Amino acid sequence: MAGHIQDRWFKVIDGPDGKPIKVKTDRHGTGLRYRARYVAPDGSEKSKSFPDKQKRKAEAWLNNVEADMSRGDYIDPNAGKLTFAQYVATWLTTQTTDPATRESVESRLRLHATPHLGTRPMASFQPSHIRLWMRAMEDAGLSAAYRRGIFAHVSTVFTAAVEDRVIRENPCRARSVKAPRLDPRKVRPWPYERVSQVRNKLPDQYAEMVEPAAGCGLRQGEVFGLAVEDADFLGGVLHVHRQVKLLRGRPVYAPPKGGKVRDVPLPESVSFALAAHITRYPPREITLPWKTLDGAPVTATLIFYSPEGLALNRNRFNDRVWRPALRAAGVPTGRDNGMHALRHFYASVLLDAGESIRALSEYLGHHDPGFTLRTYTHLMPASETRTRAAVDRVFGKSGATDDGPETAQEAG
Numbered sequence: 001m002a003g004h005i006q007d008r009w010f011k012v013i014d015g016p017d018g019k020p021i022k023v024k025t026d027r028h029g030t031g032l033r034y035r036a037r038y039v040a041p042d043g044s045e046k047s048k049s050f051p052d053k054q055k056r057k058a059e060a061w062l063n064n065v066e067a068d069m070s071r072g073d074y075i076d077p078n079a080g081k082l083t084f085a086q087y088v089a090t091w092l093t094t095q096t097t098d099p100a101t102r103e104s105v106e107s108r109l110r111l112h113a114t115p116h117l118g119t120r121p122m123a124s125f126q127p128s129h130i131r132l133w134m135r136a137m138e139d140a141g142l143s144a145a146y147r148r149g150i151f152a153h154v155s156t157v158f159t160a161a162v163e164d165r166v167i168r169e170n171p172c173r174a175r176s177v178k179a180p181r182l183d184p185r186k187v188r189p190w191p192y193e194r195v196s197q198v199r200n201k202l203p204d205q206y207a208e209m210v211e212p213a214a215g216c217g218l219r220q221g222e223v224f225g226l227a228v229e230d231a232d233f234l235g236g237v238l239h240v241h242r243q244v245k246l247l248r249g250r251p252v253y254a255p256p257k258g259g260k261v262r263d264v265p266l267p268e269s270v271s272f273a274l275a276a277h278i279t280r281y282p283p284r285e286i287t288l289p290w291k292t293l294d295g296a297p298v299t300a301t302l303i304f305y306s307p308e309g310l311a312l313n314r315n316r317f318n319d320r321v322w323r324p325a326l327r328a329a330g331v332p333t334g335r336d337n338g339m340h341a342l343r344h345f346y347a348s349v350l351l352d353a354g355e356s357i358r359a360l361s362e363y364l365g366h367h368d369p370g371f372t373l374r375t376y377t378h379l380m381p382a383s384e385t386r387t388r389a390a391v392d393r394v395f396g397k398s399g400a401t402d403d404g405p406e407t408a409q410e411a412g
Contacts, residue, residue: 003038080123127174189348213342
């Protein structure tokens with residue numbers, strides 16, 4: 001047995017004849033009678049009390065503790081008393097993702113998880129608590145995609161707690177708990193006419209932002225971070241290795257999403273547009289910290305910047321520039337029509353031209369071509385269309401002749 005059972009109601013002393021006898025203690029008849037005690041792996045003493053007539057239950061509890069220790073499954077009973085909010089605060093300090101991602105995760109947990117789950121001890125969670133919390137998020141009107149992201153963060157927290165020996169199981173992985181399903185919506189790329197309309201409604205200082213986004217597939221932050229030194233006009237290549245991000249509302253330079261530095265073909269049309277913009281609005285040297293607010297200062301000669309000569313702030317840009325341009329062009333200002341729509345346009349153009357998924361994935365900066373395929377597979381030409389086009393190209397090269405079936409019949 002891992003420890004021993006202490007009987008608080010009786011103690012053994014030496015009798016008059018020197019033989020041990022059992023006598024009542026001062027606590028006889030009051031409180032819990034049995035105290036099961038053991039030494040934990042960290043050297044500390046742990047105990048649990050049981051009432052009268054439950055000595056066998058105390059022994060069984062000690063036996064289970066011993067079995068857990070031998071299997072390496074032992075969990076300190078006090079560890080699970082830590083609340084969700086307390087554990088999250090510690091967990092966040094151990095994360096090694098980039099600062100912007102940490103800030104996003106902390107914000108989502110603070111706004112949508114901790115208010116519902118924060119005061120509950122970690123060991124007390126049941127799948128029903130997770131289901132109720134998920135229903136509360138749904139009732140609050142959060143989108144399925146947003147709820148799915150928050151659920152993933154919370155599940156990651158519980159997985160870490162399991163690995164830290166705080167709890168035995170992750171309640172988010174119970175069979176009765178299902179992650180929110182994504183809305184079955186497909187990407188609907190803008191037609192070229194809409195791209196052109198929105199471009200024409202943008203202020204002159206920002207009109208050429210459309211070209212690197214729609215013509216090279218850059219994300220908004222990558223367009224904001226595009227510098228003159230990144231454009232190889234002679235070689236026809238755009239080097240994408242920087243973006244402008246916001247940390248606590250302040251801009252910083254950072255690598256592209258996922259650290260995916262890449263080279264993208266620079267079409268002549270995009271090259272000419274950027275050259276024309278640079279002529280009208282000379283690039284500015286702008287210095288920002290790298291990755292964190294206290295990071296090393298980095299200077300880049302940015303092509304696009306605010307009227308004050310500062311790095312663009314996505315919140316201000318979207319509110320004061322992008323959405324007004326959408327409204328002026330008669331385009332709804334919903335989430336599907338953010339500047340990211342220009343990336344989808346780029347993908348649709350390349351797929352329509354027969355570009356491979358692997359190449360498109362590389363140009364877009366995706367880590368997994370499978371993700372690119374899942375996102376844009378419905379935009380790929382059908383096999384029947386490709387077959388007709390391939391045959392038409394071959395026959396088209398030979399040119400039209402008068403040697404058709406009718407000619408053959410006349411010759412006969």
